[in-house]
Amino acid sequence: MSMNDLDKLHEECGVFGIHTGGDSHVNVVSATYYGLYALQHRGQESCGIAVNDDGLIHCYKDEGLVNDVFSESVLRKLGNGKIAVGHVRYGDAGTKGRENAQPLVANHVKGCLTVAHNGCLTNAAELREQLELSGAIFHTTSDVEVMMYEITRCRLSAPSIEEAVSGAMEIIEGAYSMVLMSPTKLIAARDPHGFRPLCIGKLGSAYIVTSESCALDSIGASFLRDVEPGEIVVIDDNGLRSITTHCGKCPSKICVFEYVYTARPDSVIDGASVHEARLQAGAFLARQHPVEADVVIGAPDSGLDAALGYSRESGIPYGIGFIKNKYIGRTFILPTQSDRENKVRIKLNAVASTVRGKRVVLVDDSIVRGTTCAHTIRILREAGATEVHMRVASSPYLYPCYYGTDIKSADSLIAHNHTIEEIREIIGVDSLGYLTLEGIMTFVPGCKRGFCTACFDGKYPTEVNKNEEKPRYLSPLSESKKN
Ligand code: SF4
Structure with missing residues (x-):
C-alpha cells in the first residue's frame, strides 16, 4: 500500500x-x-x-x-x-x-x-x-x-x-x-x-x-x-x-500492475521478482527522464524499490524522504472534512533532514486519480525541498480496468482528463515524467508471460462492456424489481 x-x-x-x-x-x-x-x-x-x-x-x-x-x-x-x-x-x-x-x-x-x-x-x-x-x-x-x-x-x-x-x-x-x-x-x-x-x-x-x-x-x-x-x-x-x-x-496476459503496485516486492510472480521489476522500472525512468537533483526519495511503500533503481542508474543519492504511520488501519475514523483533508499528513510526514534545501526526485508507482498527490508534494515543500521532480514508474493511467481492480470509469482518472503538463501544474511539481509503454513492456526481467497493459493503451485482451459504468448488478431487470 x-x-x-x-x-x-x-x-x-x-x-x-x-x-x-x-x-x-x-x-x-x-x-x-x-x-x-x-x-x-x-x-x-x-x-x-x-x-x-x-x-x-x-x-x-x-x-x-x-x-x-x-x-x-x-x-x-x-x-x-x-x-x-x-x-x-x-x-x-x-x-x-x-x-x-x-x-x-x-x-x-x-x-x-x-x-x-x-x-x-x-x-x-x-x-x-x-x-x-x-x-x-x-x-x-x-x-x-x-x-x-x-x-x-x-x-x-x-x-x-x-x-x-x-x-x-x-x-x-x-x-x-x-x-x-x-x-x-x-x-x-x-x-x-x-x-x-x-x-x-x-x-x-x-x-x-x-x-x-x-x-x-x-x-x-x-x-x-x-x-x-x-x-x-x-x-x-x-x-x-x-x-x-x-x-x-x-x-x-498477466496484469502488469501486479509488478508496478499490487504485489509485495518479496513475491516472485510468473518467474519474475517483483522487487527486481521495480528496480528496473526506476532505472528506465532515470534513463528516460533524467534531471539534475540532490536526492532521490520513494513514496512509501510501493515507490521505494523504483526510487532505489532510479538512484542507482542516475548516481543521485537515495534518501528516506517520508515516514509513514503504520498504525492507522482502515477502520480509522475521519469525522470532519478538515480531518479528512489532513489524513495524508496524519499518515505521512516528510523527513526534513533529507529534503531541506535540496532538489528532490520523488518516485511513485502511479498516479491514478491524483486526489492526494498535491497534498504530499506540499508536505515536501513545507519540509524545505527547493525543487520537487516527480517520476512515475508506470505510464499515464488512461482507461478503466474490468479485471478485478476498482477503476471502473475513465472519468475518475486524472490522465484521462488532463495532459501531462496540466497534471504537473495540478499536483504542483517542477517536472513530471512517466515511464513509456515501451519501458513497461520490458521492465519485468525473467517474466515468462505476456502482459495486460489495457489501462495504459486501451487494448483489452477480452471483450468488455465499455458502457458499463454503473454498478454491475443494477441491471434493468433489477431496477424494475424495485418498483
Ligand atoms: S486493465 Fe490494467 S489493472 Fe486491469 S488487468 Fe489490465 S493491466 Fe491490470
Missing part, C-alpha cells in the same frame, strides 16, 4: 488454500491465518477462513483486517481439518459489505463446495441475469456466487468436481484465480489469460495454492511453481495432478 492509498488502484483479493496431503501434523487453520496475514496488502475490507473437518465445513468471515477478525478464540473454534481455504478482500462501491466476504460455502445435491476467488468476470452480469430468470436467488453482489452457481450446475452432469470446474470455465469469462474445496479435494484454477497470479507451494507432504509466493514464505513452505494460465490443479490424498484442457487457448 502506498502513501496515497486513497489515490491508488486497489486490488480486489488474495486467496490461499492448503491440503495436508495426509500429514496430520499440519495445522491448516493456522497456516491459512498466517498466509492471509502475508496477503493482507491485496485486500483489507474483509477476510475469511473455511476448514473442512472430515466433510464438515466450518467457516468464519467478517469485515476487517486478518488480525482483527481472527482472535485466538475464533481460530480455536475453527478447529483443524485436512483442507482449508482463505480469502482477503478489497470490495469496490458495488460489492462492499459483510455478505460479500469470502470464502463462499454452498451445499448442493452432490455434496458441498467452498470457493474463494481473485479477479472479475467480464460476463458476470449477463450470467447472473440468466440465472435469476431461471429462479436462482443471490445472497451477495459478488462474482464468486455466479461462479459457484455455474460450477454446481455443471456438477449435476459432470463425473467429478474438477470436471465441473472445467465445464464452468467454458462459460465464465474474464479474470479469475480461484481456490475451491470439496469434501476431499483442494482445487485451484486460473483463467486462460492468467490475469491474476496463482502459485503452488509445498510444506512437507502438504500442498498450498495461493496468490503470491510471499504467503508461502510466511509459513516456511517452498515454492513449487506457478499455476499455468488455464490450468486446473487438483490436490487430494493421492498428491497433485493437473488438467490442461484450457491452457494455450489464448495469449497469456
Whole structure:
C-alpha cells in the first residue's frame, strides 16, 4: 500500500488454500491465518477462513483486517481439518459489505463446495441475469456466487468436481484465480489469460495454492511453481495432478500492475521478482527522464524499490524522504472534512533532514486519480525541498480496468482528463515524467508471460462492456424489481 492509498488502484483479493496431503501434523487453520496475514496488502475490507473437518465445513468471515477478525478464540473454534481455504478482500462501491466476504460455502445435491476467488468476470452480469430468470436467488453482489452457481450446475452432469470446474470455465469469462474445496479435494484454477497470479507451494507432504509466493514464505513452505494460465490443479490424498484442457487457448496476459503496485516486492510472480521489476522500472525512468537533483526519495511503500533503481542508474543519492504511520488501519475514523483533508499528513510526514534545501526526485508507482498527490508534494515543500521532480514508474493511467481492480470509469482518472503538463501544474511539481509503454513492456526481467497493459493503451485482451459504468448488478431487470 502506498502513501496515497486513497489515490491508488486497489486490488480486489488474495486467496490461499492448503491440503495436508495426509500429514496430520499440519495445522491448516493456522497456516491459512498466517498466509492471509502475508496477503493482507491485496485486500483489507474483509477476510475469511473455511476448514473442512472430515466433510464438515466450518467457516468464519467478517469485515476487517486478518488480525482483527481472527482472535485466538475464533481460530480455536475453527478447529483443524485436512483442507482449508482463505480469502482477503478489497470490495469496490458495488460489492462492499459483510455478505460479500469470502470464502463462499454452498451445499448442493452432490455434496458441498467452498470457493474463494481473485479477479472479475467480464460476463458476470449477463450470467447472473440468466440465472435469476431461471429462479436462482443471490445472497451477495459478488462474482464468486455466479461462479459457484455455474460450477454446481455443471456438477449435476459432470463425473467429478474438477470436471465441473472445467465445464464452468467454458462459460465464465474474464479474470479469475480461484481456490475451491470439496469434501476431499483442494482445487485451484486460473483463467486462460492468467490475469491474476496463482502459485503452488509445498510444506512437507502438504500442498498450498495461493496468490503470491510471499504467503508461502510466511509459513516456511517452498515454492513449487506457478499455476499455468488455464490450468486446473487438483490436490487430494493421492498428491497433485493437473488438467490442461484450457491452457494455450489464448495469449497469456498477466496484469502488469501486479509488478508496478499490487504485489509485495518479496513475491516472485510468473518467474519474475517483483522487487527486481521495480528496480528496473526506476532505472528506465532515470534513463528516460533524467534531471539534475540532490536526492532521490520513494513514496512509501510501493515507490521505494523504483526510487532505489532510479538512484542507482542516475548516481543521485537515495534518501528516506517520508515516514509513514503504520498504525492507522482502515477502520480509522475521519469525522470532519478538515480531518479528512489532513489524513495524508496524519499518515505521512516528510523527513526534513533529507529534503531541506535540496532538489528532490520523488518516485511513485502511479498516479491514478491524483486526489492526494498535491497534498504530499506540499508536505515536501513545507519540509524545505527547493525543487520537487516527480517520476512515475508506470505510464499515464488512461482507461478503466474490468479485471478485478476498482477503476471502473475513465472519468475518475486524472490522465484521462488532463495532459501531462496540466497534471504537473495540478499536483504542483517542477517536472513530471512517466515511464513509456515501451519501458513497461520490458521492465519485468525473467517474466515468462505476456502482459495486460489495457489501462495504459486501451487494448483489452477480452471483450468488455465499455458502457458499463454503473454498478454491475443494477441491471434493468433489477431496477424494475424495485418498483
Ligand atoms: S486493465 Fe490494467 S489493472 Fe486491469 S488487468 Fe489490465 S493491466 Fe491490470
